[in-house]
Structures are given as structure tokens and as C-alpha cells.
Amino acid sequence: VEIADSYLITGSDQCAMQWYQTVLAIPGCESAFPHIAAQAYLGWGNILNKTDDLENAANKIRGALKLSPGRADALFSLAVTLDLHGRKQKALEHLRRIISAPDAPLSVGVDFREAKIKSYLRMERLLYDLNRDEETLTLALQALSAFAHRPEIQNMAGRIYLVNNKPMDALHAFEKSLQLQTLHNVDAY
Numbered sequence: 287v288e289i290a291d292s293y294l295i296t297g298s299d300q301c302a303m304q305w306y307q308t309v310l311a312i313p314g315c316e317s318a319f320p321h322i323a324a325q326a327y328l329g330w331g332n333i334l335n336k337t338d339d340l341e342n343a344a345n346k347i348r349g350a351l352k353l354s355p356g357r358a359d360a361l362f363s364l365a366v367t368l369d370l371h372g373r374k375q376k377a378l379e380h381l382r383r384i385i386s387a388p389d390a391p392l393s394v395g396v397d398f399r400e401a402k403i404k405s406y407l408r409m410e411r412l413l414y415d416l417n418r419d420e421e422t423l424t425l426a427l428q429a430l431s432a433f434a435h436r437p438e439i440q441n442m443a444g445r446i447y448l449v450n451n452k453p454m455d456a457l458h459a460f461e462k463s464l465q466l467q468t469l470h471n472v473d474a475y
Contacts, residue, residue, distance in 0.1 A: 287329070289305050290303075291329060294332070309326040320354060324349075324353035327353070328357075328363060331345075331350065335366055347360055347363050347364045358398050361384050361401075362401050365384075375416070378413070381408055385409075403438065406429040406439065406442065410442050410445070410446065413425065414449070422449065426442065426443040429442060430459075437464075437471055440459045440466065440474070441463050443455075443456075444456040444457075460474045461474075
């Protein structure tokens, strides 16, 4: 599964998929090593998320969640799949689960903070798509409470404040973002 993940990181999706399938073909893999099998299902699902085979992607990711319930990165990938299917409300539900879940260590590495940050950012877009601008204010405050030290969260708050007609709050958020990261922070500029 580490080989497959490495191929996925380098963009060699076909090689990654072959290794994920190899892992899952090992007799007893799911029962003996459920978190490893879940990683294989998740990787395979993420590859399928890049294609038009979204139903199969959802099934693979659900397979990961069956073996490793509540896994933040799998919930995020399922939310992406649901969003791509046009099921934005259901995607929001999964993203909210990620944000509210406690960090629980697994036998495979999952970056809970990154999953939560990505969830906040995706929720912002989904709420805009659903014309729920006022809810984004609550989202901004929640995200700032958890991750005020992250420039992308400050930028998100700035965008939300602008949409909700709070230009001075937006200005302060963008300034804070630039204090955190001056270089390559095009969104804040």
C-alpha cells in the first residue's frame, strides 16, 4: 500500500491502482489488516474520483469507511464524490462530521488537521453554491477559532466577510493572512 500511495502522489494513477488491487487481492487482507485494506480502497476511490466513474469511486471509499469507520480522509473523499454527484447537502453532512470528530490515531497516518482545514474550505464553496451565505459567517468563526494560524483559513474568512458585507473584517482577515504568509499568498493580495 505504501508503494501504491507513492505512485498516487507522483501522479502514476495506473500503477497505483494496480498496487491497490494487489493489496486487496491478498487472501484475508480485509480481516487481518483492515486499516491497510481501507487505505487501498481509499486510494483506489480517489483515483476513480478523477474519472467519470463516480459511483464506483463512492463504493470503494465506502469500503474504506466500512473497514475504518469515521476515518477523516475517507469521509473527505466521500464528500468530494458526493459533491461531484451533485449531492451537496450530503457532502456537507460528511464535512461537518470531520470537523466535529475528535482526532483518533489509526495504524495508518491520517493528518486530522489537514482533513479539517480542507473540510472548512470545501464547506465554504458548497454553502456558496447552495446560496447559504449567512451560514458561512458561522463557518468562518468556527474555522478561525480552530485554525487562526493558517493563511488559507484567514483568506476563507476574508472572502466570507466580503460576501456578507463586512469589508473591514475582510480587510483584517486578509492582513492577518499576509502576516502569516507573505510569499505566494495571491488570494490575500
